[in-house]
Amino acid sequence: MQNHLEILKRASKFIVCPYCSKHYCLEDISIRNISGGQLVLQAICSRGHSPIITLFVTRMGNINIKSEKISPIVPDEVIVMHQNLKKFKGNFRQLFKND
Numbered sequence: 001m002q003n004h005l006e007i008l009k010r011a012s013k014f015i016v017c018p019y020c021s022k023h024y025c026l027e028d029i030s031i032r033n034i035s036g037g038q039l040v041l042q043a044i045c046s047r048g049h050s051p052i053i054t055l056f057v058t059r060m061g062n063i064n065i066k067s068e069k070i071s072p073i074v075p076d077e078v079i080v081m082h083q084n085l086k087k088f089k090g091n092f093r094q095l096f097k098n099d
């Protein structure tokens with residue numbers, strides 16, 4: 001079983017901001033949902049770029065995070081996401097395109 005800190009450390013090595021390619025710090029990443037070995041992570045770039053939501057899959061199966069509290073998304077976070085999406089001038093299809 002993995003705890004969420006180990007998973008977030010591993011995720012921070014792989015996940016980068018799609019705008020500036022900066023690796024996220026542990027403080028930038030939060031767990032939004034867990035299902036089996038899959039986590040939905042939210043990452044917010046410290047350089048002010050739009051937040052991302054990503055699916056992170058572990059190879060270790062179920063994740064033990066019962067001792068850790070996962071906070072629900074609060075209205076202010078939704079408002080910040082909305083504001084960032086409104087400012088976004090890029091192309092999501094291009095951004096998530098597999099090369």
Ligand SMILES: [Zn+2]
Pocket residue numbers: 017018019020021022045046047048049
């Ligand atoms: Zn960035």
